[in-house]
Amino acid sequence: MIRVLLVDDQRLVRAGLRMLCDSAPDMTVVGEAENGQQAIRLAEQVAPDVVLMDLRMPVVDGTAATARIHASRPAVRVVVLTTFDDDDHLFPALAAGACGFLVKDATPEELLTAVRTAAAGETPYSPTVLRRLVDQAVRARLGETPAASLPDTLTGREREVLVLVGAGLSNREIADRLHLGVTTVKTHVTSLLSKTGAGNRIRLALLAAQSGPVADG
Missing domain, CATH: 3.40.50.2300 (Response regulator)
Structure with missing residues (x-):
């Protein structure tokens, strides 16, 4: 309960x-x-x-x-x-x-x-809330804020998942987009949180926006 x-x-x-x-x-x-x-x-x-x-x-x-x-x-x-x-x-x-x-x-x-x-x-x-947060991060990046750097330890698949997290997609949507199981996506997200030190999914999405282009959702 x-x-x-x-x-x-x-x-x-x-x-x-x-x-x-x-x-x-x-x-x-x-x-x-x-x-x-x-x-x-x-x-x-x-x-x-x-x-x-x-x-x-x-x-x-x-x-x-x-x-x-x-x-x-x-x-x-x-x-x-x-x-x-x-x-x-x-x-x-x-x-x-x-x-x-x-x-x-x-x-x-x-x-x-x-x-x-x-x-x-x-x-x-809410996707609209995340979109607003990501948009703010993108605007900051286009201003004077330097782009955030990603750890070199990220795998290619983890970078793909990161981009989709930044686009506001859920684990299920990411799984469908990349033809993966939801459990596999959760594992990648957990690894991303650990490697980047983002702390939670929203911070991870902001990191995606600050570090590079965000895919369309």
Whole structure:
């Protein structure tokens, strides 16, 4: 059973998320918080597997709360719930330890999938959010920021997978594109995370954008 902590300053949003998560047979909501300060405290008390975290909240915002939770309980997976006008908050939240990003207009199925993906140790994200992050990285590369260098130890196949991760493709889509098994793709992604030190899939996608052309998805 996946233990979920809901963090949002809007009561109606939390109520909707609770109904959705509680309707899933493999999830249970173990707590709700209306600001980051409460989230930090509840994360210690109820030991969630996944935190659905809003960014803009009173008292303590979602980015600061994510950093505190990640520091004290690094196994807790924080998925940020964001809106398109929160681009300036995405990079700080990523640096704070968020494992993924989901836009608030995501479908119920997408949100449940994101929770399960996060609980499984992977990185859920909305393709539109990742695309924005990658576009920012590309713009930075075209400016004064030097291109990131990749380790010489990457294999040719790993470089192919990296390009497709940067294009926003899921493991299944990469597997179909390269005619590989999903398990094989997961192995390549794990190796890429280890060799590059990227930490998570979104950082890996940004590295792909900073180091070379990104394939069309």
